[in-house]
Amino acid sequence: xxxSERLATDSKPNILLKGTKEGLLLLLNxxxxxxxxxxxxxxxxxxxxxxxxEGPDLKISVDYGERVFAASEIREILDCLAKRENLILREWGxxxxxxxxxxxxxxxxxxxxxxxxxxxxxxxxVFEGDVVVIGDVNPGAEIVASGxxxxxxxxxxxxxxxxxxxxxxxxxxxxxxxxxxxxxDIVSRAPERDGKPLRTFMEFAYLKEDxxxxxxxxxxHAWTAMARxxx
Amino acid sequence: MGxxxxxxxxxxxxxxxxxxxxxxxxxxxxxxxxxxxxxxIGLRNLDVVLGLExxxxxxxxxxxxxxCKLEQALIRDKRxxxxxxxxAAQTKxxxxxxxxxxxxLVGALKELHDFVIIDCPAGIELGFQMAxxxxxxxxxxxxxxxxxxxxxxxxxxxxxxxxxxxxHLVVNRIRPQMVKRGxxxxxxxxxxxxxxxxxxxxxxxxxxIKNANKGEPTVMKPDSKASLAYRNIARRILGxxxxxxxxxxxxxxxxxxxxxxGAK
Numbered sequence: 001x002x003x004s005e006r007l008a009t010d011s012k013p014n015i016l017l018k019g020t021k022e023g024l025l026l027l028l029n030x031x032x033x034x035x036x037x038x039x040x041x042x043x044x045x046x047x048x049x050x051x052x053x054e055g056p057d058l059k060i061s062v063d064y065g066e067r068v069f070a071a072s073e074i075r076e077i078l079d080c081l082a083k084r085e086n087l088i089l090r091e092w093g094x095x096x097x098x099x100x101x102x103x104x105x106x107x108x109x110x111x112x113x114x115x116x117x118x119x120x121x122x123x124x125x126v127f128e129g130d131v132v133v134i135g136d137v138n139p140g141a142e143i144v145a146s147g148x149x150x151x152x153x154x155x156x157x158x159x160x161x162x163x164x165x166x167x168x169x170x171x172x173x174x175x176x177x178x179x180x181x182x183x184x185d186i187v188s189r190a191p192e193r194d195g196k197p198l199r200t201f202m203e204f205a206y207l208k209e210d211x212x213x214x215x216x217x218x219x220x221h222a223w224t225a226m227a228r229x230x231x
Numbered sequence: 232m233g234x235x236x237x238x239x240x241x242x243x244x245x246x247x248x249x250x251x252x253x254x255x256x257x258x259x260x261x262x263x264x265x266x267x268x269x270x271x272i273g274l275r276n277l278d279v280v281l282g283l284e285x286x287x288x289x290x291x292x293x294x295x296x297x298x299c300k301l302e303q304a305l306i307r308d309k310r311x312x313x314x315x316x317x318x319a320a321q322t323k324x325x326x327x328x329x330x331x332x333x334x335x336l337v338g339a340l341k342e343l344h345d346f347v348i349i350d351c352p353a354g355i356e357l358g359f360q361m362a363x364x365x366x367x368x369x370x371x372x373x374x375x376x377x378x379x380x381x382x383x384x385x386x387x388x389x390x391x392x393x394x395x396x397x398x399h400l401v402v403n404r405i406r407p408q409m410v411k412r413g414x415x416x417x418x419x420x421x422x423x424x425x426x427x428x429x430x431x432x433x434x435x436x437x438x439x440i441k442n443a444n445k446g447e448p449t450v451m452k453p454d455s456k457a458s459l460a461y462r463n464i465a466r467r468i469l470g471x472x473x474x475x476x477x478x479x480x481x482x483x484x485x486x487x488x489x490x491x492x493g494a495k
Contacts, residue, residue, distance in 0.1 A: 118426045120388035121381050138424055140381050156424075 014040040017052070018098075023059030023090060024052075025098040030065040034073050041080050045087075053084055061091035061098035112147075119143050119157065126163075139179055148172070158182070161205075172204035172217060181205050181212060188212035233264075235337050235347040236468070237366035239390070241382030243353030245374045246403040249439060249449075250461075251350040252280045254370070256314065256448040257465030263345040264313035266305065268337065270362035271352040272328065275319040281308065282446020283316055292320040295332050301339055310451070315344070330364035337365025346468075355389055363390065369398035370430060375405055375416040384425055399430035401464060406435045431464035432475060433457050 014037050016027040028037060045053055060081070069077075081087050091098055111129040119125060119133060121140030130147035137143050141157035146164045148171070155173035160182035162169025167184045181188045186207055205214045206223060215223065238251045248271070255267045269277040272291070278284045289304035294317070308314035317340070340347045351362035363369070369390050373383040383400075390398050402418055409415040422429050436457035442449045450461045456476060463473045 121384035123388050136424070136426065138384050140384060 015044055020098050022098060025061045028064040030067045038076055045084055057086050057088055059088050059090045061096045063096045063099045065094055167207050170204050170206045176203035183207050186212055233341040233345045233347055235341055235366045236368045236370055237349040237351050237363050238370045239351035239386055240372040241386040242379045245372050245379050247372050248277050248280055248350055250372050250401060251277060251348050252448045253450045253461040254464055255348045257450045257462045258346050259311040259314035261465055265346045266340045266344040267316045268347055268349045269319035270349050272319045272325050275321050277350050278316060278318045280443050281316060287318050290318045290320040292323040295336060296327050328361055330361050333361045334365040363393050369395045370401055371398045372401045372403050374403050380421055380424060387427060398427050400425055400427050401430050402432045404435040405432055430467055431460055433460040
């Protein structure tokens with residue numbers, strides 16, 4: 001357990017532990033003295049929370065940011081890690097891929113807006129960033145956003161996502177019956193319905209090699225992962 | 232101080248004037264003092280529907296330009312003492328009209344009546360803005376056709392912008408047979424799209440046309456479904472809760488026989 005005095009002077013832990021797809025990522029504080037950093041590392045791995053590091057082989061990445069180490073200091077840290085035999089050091093450096101992937105996972109889009117109410121025929125609200133509509137987008141209405149568009153209601157009008165040219169923008173709706181969809185500069189028209197019942201499951205539209213694709217919302221997660229990999 | 236209600240639709244020919252005349256008359260039947268204001272300037276026909284055309288001496292332009300007193304221009308209905316009409320002008324210069332002057336006029340009419348029902352012109356231009364400017368509430372009339380519903384949706388958006396938050400919906404000219412066969416937009420679907428409160432549904436009724444030609448509002452005769460529908464709308468405006476009409480035809484002789492024998 002941390003003693004209360006240290007807790008008061010230093011609210012942020014010296015070592016941040018993050019879970020990533022490739023294993024654990026240790027973010028070392030850049031400014032704190034080497035002694036306390038090493039002490040914390042040792043406590044982390046062998047102390048109270050050591051169960052985190054137990055079990056089969058565990059890949060770890062260590063990111064030390066702007067900190068400059070002496071050669072002896074590096075050896076001390078590696079020795080400390082080596083005391084646990086199941087730890088495999090995957091990455092060691094100032095800006096590891098593991099850390100970068102952490103920041104990429106939240107898209108760096110602008111603001112997000114919540115729009116409550118119905119977007120009616122003839123209206124054309126424009127948003128910077130993502131927009132969530134709590135209501136319907138009626139036929140004859142057009143909703144425009146530079147990011148994603150989510151409609152928690154019926155999408156029956158026109159939706160234009162990523163209008164400033166963001167190809168990774170998506171359009172999702174609880175009831176997906178749009179008149180027209182636009183993502184960046186690609187336009188897609190709703191298929192002729194001729195009397196068929198409305199599709200009432202959640203769907204989303206995205207761009208796939210210059211053309212628009214529509215998929216069930218369950219696939220959104222898989223798609224996001226794929227899109228991130230390719231970008 | 233009365234309430235001003237604008238009757239509007241966006242699309243023309245869905246029955247704004249008929250609805251204005253009938254709702255106004257129905258309110259008068261219920262003992263309210265009502266003024267019908269024809270804001271369809273240039274095309275005047277509310278007076279025709281009410282059969283008051285031959286009594287017009289002054290009109291809305293005369294009142295606003297102060298050529299006559301407000302009381303002089305109000306035409307008293309021949310059937311109800313507390314139902315009056317302020318007719319639209321047909322040929323006079325209407326540049327004197329503006330949302331502000333109309334609002335002032337509606338305010339003056341509200342002092343004299345329980346209800347001021349404003350017949351709005353079709354479209355969403357200046358005429359619409361003037362008709363809406365003095366209104367406290369709005370009734371949006373639509374028919375079960377996609378273009379009419381689309382325009383109604385547009386108008387509801389514009390009403391919200393004018394500060395009229397909760398417009399009410401009247402779905403006019405329903406043909407029960409067609410709805411039954413699924414050939415007409417369903418009421419639920421219309422209400423779902425427009426997302427406003429339903430004030431009433433009015434069946435398509437030949438007597439309405441017949442009565443409009445005669446200059447007699449349909450509500451005067453209680454024998455038709457449309458008449459009943461408008462009376463119910465008036466009662467709902469006064470805050471009563473009246474169930475919606477059902478358009479199920481009463482079974483005829485053969486229908487009854489079939490029922491007895493259990494045939495479909």
